[in-house]
Amino acid sequence: MIPLFVPEIRGNEWAYVKECLDTGWVSSVGAFVDRFEAALAAYAGATYAVACVNGTSALHMALMVAGVKADEEVLVPALSFIAPANAIRYVGAWPVFMDIAADTLQMDPQKIQDFLTNGCDFKDGVLINRTTKRIVRAILPVHLLGHPADMDPILDIAQRFNLIVIEDAAESLGATYKGKKTGGLAHIGCFSFNGNKIITTGGGGMVMTNHEPWAKRVKYLSTQAKDSPSEYLHHEVGYNYRLTNIQAALGVAQMELLPDYVAKKRHIAAYYEQHLKGIEGITLPREANWAQSNFWLYTIAFDEGAYGAGRDRMIAKFKEHHIQTRPLWNPLHELKPFKDCQAYHIDIVPRFYAQAVSLPSSVGLTQEQQDRVIGVIRQARG
Numbered sequence: 001m002i003p004l005f006v007p008e009i010r011g012n013e014w015a016y017v018k019e020c021l022d023t024g025w026v027s028s029v030g031a032f033v034d035r036f037e038a039a040l041a042a043y044a045g046a047t048y049a050v051a052c053v054n055g056t057s058a059l060h061m062a063l064m065v066a067g068v069k070a071d072e073e074v075l076v077p078a079l080s081f082i083a084p085a086n087a088i089r090y091v092g093a094w095p096v097f098m099d100i101a102a103d104t105l106q107m108d109p110q111k112i113q114d115f116l117t118n119g120c121d122f123k124d125g126v127l128i129n130r131t132t133k134r135i136v137r138a139i140l141p142v143h144l145l146g147h148p149a150d151m152d153p154i155l156d157i158a159q160r161f162n163l164i165v166i167e168d169a170a171e172s173l174g175a176t177y178k179g180k181k182t183g184g185l186a187h188i189g190c191f192s193f194n195g196n197k198i199i200t201t202g203g204g205g206m207v208m209t210n211h212e213p214w215a216k217r218v219k220y221l222s223t224q225a226k227d228s229p230s231e232y233l234h235h236e237v238g239y240n241y242r243l244t245n246i247q248a249a250l251g252v253a254q255m256e257l258l259p260d261y262v263a264k265k266r267h268i269a270a271y272y273e274q275h276l277k278g279i280e281g282i283t284l285p286r287e288a289n290w291a292q293s294n295f296w297l298y299t300i301a302f303d304e305g306a307y308g309a310g311r312d313r314m315i316a317k318f319k320e321h322h323i324q325t326r327p328l329w330n331p332l333h334e335l336k337p338f339k340d341c342q343a344y345h346i347d348i349v350p351r352f353y354a355q356a357v358s359l360p361s362s363v364g365l366t367q368e369q370q371d372r373v374i375g376v377i378r379q380a381r382g
């Protein structure tokens, strides 16, 4: 069986975890937590990085420190893993679902601009959604499948309308936008180190920001909002969202390998592209000229009419050949918890979702395995 994605453990993971076990520093503080945070800050180009228990908690805290409050609204792409939409609900706010652009398959800045200009009223520095009457507070772009969203126009629109931008970089560690790493491009950014991400700590997350008070507040909220190191004094409700030293030890080892992993992922993508391009009815991922993707999950679209088989038939076909593939996430605006949320002119998301299949994309994928995947696609045609 060729899996869709498995972790790649081949560096100092054993040595660093053993160090935790040998020294007794296994829990929620320790040198590896500090080292992991420093490594991420340096790599992604943010001044501060605060480790936490997973990417979802990173998003939850980012929304809290950015000041998103109950009954306010946050713009988010309709195509994404559900975590950012759930995190928006954790603070009592509501997602407004936005479309992706046909060329980049990332949140469409033009539609954001249209919505904010034609669907909202800007009064006294506050943006009010004309349909729901709620305050629009933030934009939460997700770098889908490891390709960066077009951040400059989004940051520009946000500045004009006084909105916060929260970057969900969970899938895009190592990708660059106009030469800069994702995760440090906006007011605040989030990473995930779940087992299916480019590097993993088993489970883990990180909040990135250049704004010191926000970084301090993330640390504070993640440690039960403890106000004094020695006395159990708490002035507000906090969370236990800390990452353990053992997990951070894995993270430090994985960070040492990240440049290799990104190069390997780009090589895998180039090989798929070289052997799949020109096949009628399939669309390969494209990289914008301002982007370098980490090709987190290499995802291609099958046009049933032109190719001769659609998404579901191809996934079944791959399964027959012991190859694990996957459709993308159900469009979020169609899911039960978000059915009543506003969705703004969403045309591209359902079209892409209906055709998209993610192919095996592990860092350790061999050329032989890739040839098997490519063989199925060539053979199934017609």
Ligand SMILES: *Cc1c(COP(=O)(O)O)cnc(C)c1O
Pocket (backbone or CB within 6 Å): 054, 055, 056, 057, 080, 081, 083, 084, 142, 168, 170, 171, 191, 192, 193, 194, 204, 205
């Ligand atoms: C993986 C992921 C997250 C965070 O997931 P966790 O499992 O909580 O670490 C958030 N957003 C996106 C887009 C993701 O892919």
